[in-house]
Amino acid sequence: PAKTMDELVSLCKRRGFIFQGSEIYGGMQGAYDYGPLGIELKNNLKAAWWRSMVYERDDVEGLDAAIIQNKHVYKYSGHEDTFTDPMVDCHECKSRMRADHMKDIKVCDNCGSTNVTAPRDFNLMFKTNVGPMVNEESYTYLRPETAQGIFTNFKNVVDSTSRTLPFGIAQIGKSFRNEITPRNFIFRVREFEQMELEFFCKPGEDEKWHDFWVNTRKQWWLDQGLAEENIQFEYVTGDDLAHYSKSTVDILYKFPHGFEELEGVANRTDYDLGSHTKAQEEFGLSAKVKKNEHSTAKLAIRDLEENKWEVPFCIEPSAGLDRGLLAVMTEAYTEEELPNGTTRTVLKFKPHLAPIKVAIMPLKKNKPEIVALAKELKNKLQKLGLGRILYENTGNVGKGYRRHDEVGTPICVTVDFDSIEQEGAPVTVRDRDTMEQIVVPAAELPAYVINYFIN
Ligand code: ATP
Structure with missing residues (x-):
C-alpha cells in the first residue's frame, strides 16, 4: 500500500486520475476533478x-x-438545526479550524498560538437561492x-x-x-x-x-x-x-x-x-x-x-x-523491486476496478497487417462490454508495459510479426502482477479475456 499521500497525489496527477479543481485559477480548496482514468x-x-x-x-x-x-x-x-461542526477561530493567524480535529483544543493547528476563540457551531450546508427573486423565502x-x-x-x-x-x-x-x-x-x-x-x-x-x-x-x-x-x-x-x-x-x-x-x-x-x-x-x-x-x-x-x-x-x-x-x-499502490535491481510502480487493482481492462499494442507501428490485427482485436474485445479496451500504437512496448503497470491495466496484448506470419495468429498476453507472458491464438483471445475478468 501507499505510505504517503504525496506519492498518490503525484501518481494521480501524472497519469490522469485526479486533478486539483479550478487549477488554472489557483485551485479551489476541497474540490477535485477526476481525469480520464479517475472517471473510469x-x-x-x-x-x-x-x-x-x-x-x-x-x-x-x-x-x-x-x-x-x-x-x-x-x-x-x-x-x-443540527448539521454543524464546532469551529474555532485563531486570533493570531486568523485561520479557522474544526475544533474536534485540533490536536489540543487550545492550540491553533496552523500557527500554534493558544489565542483562540471558544468553539461555536458552524452549519455545513451550502445555502443557495432558487428562482429569479431573492428574498427571505427563496433559499434552499x-x-x-x-x-x-x-x-x-x-x-x-x-x-x-x-x-x-x-x-x-x-x-x-x-x-x-x-x-x-x-x-x-x-x-x-x-x-x-x-x-x-x-x-x-x-x-x-x-x-x-x-x-x-x-x-x-x-x-x-x-x-x-x-x-x-x-x-x-x-x-x-x-x-x-x-x-x-x-x-x-x-x-x-x-x-x-x-x-x-x-x-x-x-x-x-x-x-x-x-x-x-x-x-x-x-x-x-x-x-x-x-x-x-x-x-x-x-x-x-x-x-x-x-x-x-x-x-x-x-x-x-x-x-x-x-x-x-x-x-x-492506497491499497493497490505497490513499489516492487525487480530481479534486475530496478523498481516498478504497480497499481494492483482488482480486475473489475481497473480503469483500462486490456491494452493492445502493435509491436511495429508502421506494419499495416500488424496494425490491422491489433485494431480488429481491440474492436472484438470492446464489444465484450467489460469496460475500456485501449488500442495504443506508440511502437514502444517496454514503455507501454511500465505505463500500464502504473495505471493498473491487468492485461497487455502485443501483436508482432509472429501474429501475422504464423498459423493461428499468436499474440502475446502479459500479466500485470506476475509480468509473465504467454502466447494465445488471436481467435481465443476474447474467451481468455472473459475468463480473466468474469471468474
Ligand atoms: P466525518 O466524521 O469524516 O466528517 P461523517 O461521519 O460526517 O464523516 P457521514 O455523514 O456518516 O460522515 O457520511 C457518510 C460517508 O460519506 C462517510 O463515511 C464518508 O465516506 C463520506 N463523506 C462524508 N463527508 C465527506 C467529505 N467531506 N468528503 C468526502 N467524503 C465524505
Missing part, C-alpha cells in the same frame, strides 16, 4: 456497489433523486447527504413496487458540505459522492439487520481489494452518536494519514420517516421528532400480520465514493 475507476467502483446492493439482491430498489430539494426537507430532517440548500431523497420518496417507491418489509432503497450521487477544513486530498472535500442504502425493517428486527449490514459492507470492501488488516470497526458511542441514531458502527480504513472513517452504518430507528411523515401522532414513534406541519404524505407501510400501518425502522450503510476510491488506490 470511479464508474467501476460505483458499478460494483450497485451490482452488489441492487442487482444481486431482490429486496433493494434503486433511486436517483434531485440534488436541489424543497427547504422543508432540511427543516424536518434536522439538518437546518445543496443536499449534504443523498439519504433525504430516499426518505421523501418512500411512499412513491412503495406504491410503485408494492414492497413489503424488509426492503431497501439505494442511491448514488453528489453531496455537498461546506467543510471548515477540507484536507487529505479527496478524503475530506466539499463536493463528493455518496453511495447510500436505506434499508427499512420492522422495529425489533433492526439490531439483527444492523449487524447484517455492518458485516456485509465490510465483506464488500474486502471484495474491492482492501486488506483485512487495514480495516477496523469503530463503535460510535456517547456524545459522538448522532441524535437520531440508536447505534452506529464506522468502518475505518488505514489511509496514508491513519485509520479514518470510510463508511458509517447507522441504525436510524424511525427518526427519518417519522420526521417527514404527516400525522405523526398516529404512529407511536420511538424517535423524538420535530412536529411536522408541512408533509402531505404518510410515510408508513401496512403490517399485513397485525393489519396496521407502521413507520419502519431504518438501517443506513453510507459510504463515500471518493473516500472509497482513495482507499482502493
Whole structure:
C-alpha cells in the first residue's frame, strides 16, 4: 500500500486520475476533478456497489433523486438545526479550524498560538437561492447527504413496487458540505459522492439487520481489494452518536494519514420517516421528532400480520465514493523491486476496478497487417462490454508495459510479426502482477479475456 499521500497525489496527477479543481485559477480548496482514468475507476467502483446492493439482491430498489430539494426537507430532517461542526477561530493567524480535529483544543493547528476563540457551531450546508427573486423565502440548500431523497420518496417507491418489509432503497450521487477544513486530498472535500442504502425493517428486527449490514459492507470492501488488516470497526458511542441514531458502527480504513472513517452504518430507528411523515401522532414513534406541519404524505407501510400501518425502522450503510476510491488506490499502490535491481510502480487493482481492462499494442507501428490485427482485436474485445479496451500504437512496448503497470491495466496484448506470419495468429498476453507472458491464438483471445475478468 501507499505510505504517503504525496506519492498518490503525484501518481494521480501524472497519469490522469485526479486533478486539483479550478487549477488554472489557483485551485479551489476541497474540490477535485477526476481525469480520464479517475472517471473510469470511479464508474467501476460505483458499478460494483450497485451490482452488489441492487442487482444481486431482490429486496433493494434503486433511486436517483434531485440534488436541489424543497427547504422543508432540511427543516424536518434536522439538518437546518443540527448539521454543524464546532469551529474555532485563531486570533493570531486568523485561520479557522474544526475544533474536534485540533490536536489540543487550545492550540491553533496552523500557527500554534493558544489565542483562540471558544468553539461555536458552524452549519455545513451550502445555502443557495432558487428562482429569479431573492428574498427571505427563496433559499434552499445543496443536499449534504443523498439519504433525504430516499426518505421523501418512500411512499412513491412503495406504491410503485408494492414492497413489503424488509426492503431497501439505494442511491448514488453528489453531496455537498461546506467543510471548515477540507484536507487529505479527496478524503475530506466539499463536493463528493455518496453511495447510500436505506434499508427499512420492522422495529425489533433492526439490531439483527444492523449487524447484517455492518458485516456485509465490510465483506464488500474486502471484495474491492482492501486488506483485512487495514480495516477496523469503530463503535460510535456517547456524545459522538448522532441524535437520531440508536447505534452506529464506522468502518475505518488505514489511509496514508491513519485509520479514518470510510463508511458509517447507522441504525436510524424511525427518526427519518417519522420526521417527514404527516400525522405523526398516529404512529407511536420511538424517535423524538420535530412536529411536522408541512408533509402531505404518510410515510408508513401496512403490517399485513397485525393489519396496521407502521413507520419502519431504518438501517443506513453510507459510504463515500471518493473516500472509497482513495482507499482502493492506497491499497493497490505497490513499489516492487525487480530481479534486475530496478523498481516498478504497480497499481494492483482488482480486475473489475481497473480503469483500462486490456491494452493492445502493435509491436511495429508502421506494419499495416500488424496494425490491422491489433485494431480488429481491440474492436472484438470492446464489444465484450467489460469496460475500456485501449488500442495504443506508440511502437514502444517496454514503455507501454511500465505505463500500464502504473495505471493498473491487468492485461497487455502485443501483436508482432509472429501474429501475422504464423498459423493461428499468436499474440502475446502479459500479466500485470506476475509480468509473465504467454502466447494465445488471436481467435481465443476474447474467451481468455472473459475468463480473466468474469471468474
Ligand atoms: P466525518 O466524521 O469524516 O466528517 P461523517 O461521519 O460526517 O464523516 P457521514 O455523514 O456518516 O460522515 O457520511 C457518510 C460517508 O460519506 C462517510 O463515511 C464518508 O465516506 C463520506 N463523506 C462524508 N463527508 C465527506 C467529505 N467531506 N468528503 C468526502 N467524503 C465524505
